[in-house]
Amino acid sequence: MSADCYGAPERQRMMFTLYGDKVSGNCLKVMWVADLLGHAYHWIDVDVVTGEAKSPDFLAKFPMGQVPAADFGDGRRLAQSNALMLYLAEGSALIPADDFARAQMLQWLFWEQYSHEPAIAVRRFQMFYLGKPENEIDPALTTRGQAALDQMQRHLAGQGWFVGDGLTCADIGLVAYTRVAHEGGFDLAQWPAVQAWVGRVEQALGMKG
């Protein structure tokens, strides 16, 4: 899918340095938006498992001590995956033009950060990257993750995309950890509308076909 399909005008294409770790869905969200819209960036790996985001050098640039984080080379720096996605997507079809639809997109992005990522991404990190056995994982992560997937299933049972009739930042924000939820012990076969939507988003992002 080319950038032009999503309506990013040439003048809005940016160049920046993106600090991230490819194991992190939060970092991949930003990378996918940048790739889709044709922004030019230089990727610098920051190993989150070994704590590189807490090194003095990194903290001096990005006091939040987390990735993704971007340096625009002119003194402007920005962290937080959804803030970065929205900044890069400004003016494109990934952000609905209608103000209410835009608010709906934000609704899902805020929900993702509070009710989805803290359960599904954290459980995945503990299981897949730290190798914690099931009995050492907080059961609340499981129930919260399942509740988030139930919520998504209810929404997607009636529509193909989170907002409107096409891909927006809401889908990209939510797909990042949903598509790897199995690595956190959540079998998406139990949430078929979610599973089908993951396939659509991956296709739109050029991961398939």
Ligand SMILES: N[C@@H](CCC(=O)N[C@@H](CS)C(=O)NCC(=O)O)C(=O)O
């Ligand atoms: N709310 C933040 C979360 C960022 C976050 O949790 N980053 C993790 C990787 S997914 C990280 O940098 N962890 C390393 C650390 O905290 O030292 C966002 O959406 O960007």
